[in-house]
Amino acid sequence: MRELEDLFQERLERLEAGEPLELCLKGLPEQEAGLLKFAAMLRQAPYPERDPARATSQRSSLLDFAARQASPHIEIPELYQEGWEPAWLSWLRERLDWLLSRKAFAGSLAVLVVFSLLFFASLWLGASRLPLRDTSWVRSQEAPAIAEAPLAEVDRPVPGLPAAGGTGADSVADGRRPLVNAAETNAPAQAAAKPGFTAFIPVVSLPLNLNPQTAAIQDIQGIVEVQTSDGKWAAVNRVGTVKAGQRVRTAKLSSATLTFFDGSTAHLGPDSEISVDKLDAQLPQDGFRTIVLTQWVGESEHHIEFRNDRGSLYEVNTPAGSGVARGTTFRVLVTPDLRARFTVIEGKVDVTNLQSTVSVVAGQMTTAMAGRAPNAPHFRVSGEGEVSQIGDIWIIAGQEFQTDENTVIIGNPQVGDLVRVEGHLGSNGERIADVIILLHHAVNNRFTLTGEVTDMGASTWIVAGKTISISTDAVIDDTIVLGSLVRVDGVIAADGALVAESIALAEQAPGLPFNFTGVVQIIDAGAWTISDKIIEIVTDTVTTDGIMEGDLVEVRGWIMDDGSWQASEIKLVHEDEQEFTFIGEVETMDPWLVAGIEFETRDWTVIEPDIKVGDLVRVTGSVLPDGTWVAATIDLIDGDSDLIIVLVGIVESMDPWTINGITIVVDENTTFSGDISEGDLVWVEIQLSPDGTWVATSIRAINEEFGQGCLWVSAVVVGVSGDQILLKNWPPIHLDDDIKVEGEIKEDSVITFQICILFDGTIIVGDIIVIFQPVIIIVPAPPAPPPPPPGSNSNGNDNDNRNHNG
Amino acid sequence: MLDLSDAELVKRAQGGDVNAVGALYDRYQARIFRYVQSRVFDGRLAEDLTGEIFMRMVINLPSYRATGAPFASWLYRIARNLVVDHHRKEGNFMSLPIEYVANMHDGRQHNPAPVVERQLEMERIQLALERIDEMQREVIRLRFLVGLSLQEVAETLDKTVAAVKSLQHRGLLALRVALKLQ
Secondary structure: OHHHHHHHHHHHHHHHOOOOHHHHHOOOOHHHHHHHHHHHHHHOOOOOOOOHHHHHHHHHHHHHHHHHHOOOOOOOOHHHOOOOOOHHHHHHHHHHHHHHHOHHHHHHHHHHHHHHHHHHHHHHHHHHOOOOOOHHHHHOOOOOHHHOOOHHHOOOOOOOOOOOOOOOHHHHOOOOOOOOOHHHHHHHHHHHOOOOOOEOOOOOOOOEOOOOOEEEEEEEEOOEEEEOOOOOEEEOOOOEEEEOOOEEEEOOOOEEEEEOOOOOEEEEOOOOEEEEEEEEEOOOOOOOEEEEEEEEEEEEEEEOOOOOOOOOEEEEEEOOEEEEEOOOEEEEEEOOOOEEEEEEEEOEEEEEEOOEEEEEEOOEEEEEEOOOOOOOOEEEEEEEEEEEEOOOEEEEOOEEEEOOOOOEEEOOOOOOOEEEEEEEEOOOOOEEEEEEEEEEOOHHHEEEEEEEEEEEOOOEEEEOOEEEEEEEEEEEOOOOOOOOEEEEEEEEOOOOOEEEEEEEEHHHOOOEEEEEEEEEEEEOOOEEEEOOEEEEEEEEEEEOOOOOOOOEEEEEEEEOOOOOEEEEEEEEOOOOOOEEEEEEEEEEEOOEEEOOEEEEOOOOOEEOOOOOOOOEEEEEEEEOOOOOEEEEEEEEOOOHHHOEEEEEEEEEEEOOEEEOOEEEEOOOOOEEEOOOOOOOEEEEEEEEOOOOOEEEEEEEEOOHHHOOEEEEEEEEEEEEEOOEEEEOOEEEEEOOOOOOEEOOOOOOOEEEEEEEEOOOOOEEEEEEEEEEOOOOOOOOOOOOOOOOOOOOOOOOOHHHHHHHHO | OOOOOHHHHHHHHHOOOHHHHHHHHHHHHHHHHHHHHHHHOOHHHHHHHHHHHHHHHHHHHHHOOOOOOOHHHHHHHHHHHHHHHHHHHOOOEEOOOHHHHHHHHHOOOOOOOHHHHHHHHHHHHHHHHOOOOHHHHHHHHHHHHHOOOHHHHHHHHOOOHHHHHHHHHHHHHHHHHHHHHO
């Protein structure tokens, strides 16, 4: 078989190189010859041509776009460009190549060498701060659009917001917060005037053009914005920069990392805002590092490069105090009521307010409030585990945690569920829980029940003989009556009670249920976009009043048979109830990256086996307070391998099933909706079987039972009569003033249009677009035969006639 | 500009040369459109997606590195991902003009005009393509509709040349059978 494939490929390549087909066919076995002819036919198949005007217009737009992109250009560092690396690096690279070619040996050693090489190269480049070969060329790549504000504007107040250098923190802090003055801004201005250079910063995934007066905004998730010098907020897409006088903020379920020139980083969690007050992050050999930030709200985590000098400063101001560190890792939380919590992971941080300073060391935290000195630090405790007891005393992962009125419990966790707990040690060593967050419902904590409703009380129902508690959040179909067959989904409470989350008529569930929490991005009349998902809004959709773009909402509804997501309820949720569900392609698995979203897994994360890079998966989980996304489940879902063909047409016969002249196989798996008779208009979903048969997976009558929905159809025009268009295998369409027509409709035109079906069965036709216009070809009359030569036979040449007919 | 290799054009485009971006567009736009059209069955949509693919090309050019894989493969990966995204967002539905479907199925062709015949021939091939294995289909599309080389297809699909050769062979066999069944 392999030989035949090789032979076929050799001939195909000759054909593609321009050799005549006849020559390429010589000596080929019959089957391969047939395939080659087939391939030749495919190569000459009549491919659709582009509209030249459209292509030209698109090209013009593309070039404009490219020109705009040229400014914030991310450059490949010259470290990797040919002809520049020093001899020792070339030698090392050759040895590395050799190692990599030894498969059995390469493995971990090669990876170790690569990382070592990159590490030392980055250190070496950072230490020597080599001006690279063509600095003028590199300079031209600097100065991204958002970093254009002159340094003199550092203290300029921003309309509608407190001045970058004052208010907020100043009003409550102890006055030690430095102000930016002209002398201080002079140094960075001089530094900025130096020739630009490309820096490769350790721990940064992308090399960026930076200088000590700018910080990169990276690892962006969700909505991240930077405030420009004119006070406007501009969204940052993949990467951006920020400098002194600017602010960065994140929306719900969003996060970003600021990376400074010396390698220090500040990671912003969801719903956070930070201003860069002073920024001159010089490398140790070049001077002091000065980074002064003000965190107005939200959460941040700071990793600070250690500096063994007394002149460097890394300071995070908050409305309730300031934290100063030299080289450490710490977190800052600022709540809307202006309380600040400093938690130290490594090293030491001095927290100051009202001229009182406490030193917080690794493992400790302190809380500061406006107008008060910081609390004495106490040790923090956090972890994740299974709940085995709830109440005043919770037992999580076998450890006791006390709760009180200040404990925040998110997600109504029950015994058996997995939670994250964060807290601190009390004066007697007891563990006190500050927050308990549901991470994952225990599988055996949920139930699904289908049965007849025999009692409908205010707080409990009886379904299939079981007592069901009705929670206040339960979504209940209001058409359910006593005797209805219903499906109940819910959780099993700690006391064994069955608590319903949703109850729907079993035979009328319009599709698969969905439920997720996301950020509202676009609100339109008929559809909202929530966390990149388009959600249809119908008349029955219940929404909380006052929802605005940017709000965090919980959406429940049904995935309809046509693939659309229809909301039954959208409600505002508490900002801490941050659960997510999304679908995307697996980009990497260590760390996990799906659809551009990086998330973590835990021992308890349920991951479907055999998932690999490139697969389409559904991920569900929770967003931790620090912005970390933790997956609870990762399920493989089919990609585009299960394409379904949708037909809309007239039922011509039902035994066998024929729709619009097409014979459809109907088997025991085919589902039917509505009363269907011959002559009815139906919606059919068809799966192509491997043997070529067309098997209907569902047939639905298009009438009032179809419910609200729209679909696109295409049809051939068989006649036009006044304002009526007659279509093949389709009811006539009556044109009115509301229907716009793009193109000229005439007989044999192929048109496409959208129809929407209302609940009362009314069909509304949308705009009509002519997608194909018949071409009238005038066939010229055959030329008159030449007059026969004198004396010839009037019957002509018989052989010629046979050839033409043959 | 026309005589420059892909690698040279890419390098210039990465350096901010807008004309190089234009040259890359000129070189690939027709084939990219053909590929997209073969997967979405909708000329207007294919036009839009083609434009978006080149936008993504511009956005991602700075991170593209010439590692030996042809630029064409990189570009077709962008195209492929975008089309997959599109199908995902649209709920995996493939919408075909109903009349063409009917014609394809029972073999009736009502309009003898050559233009229509050509279009129907293309539709016939596309419908038959939908009946064969997904990976074989992708190889056939990239090899014969788009005109990529075996090497380029292998890079695009992350497969070996030998695997692509095999998929091509089996795909052609399957496609021929599928066309005969229509």
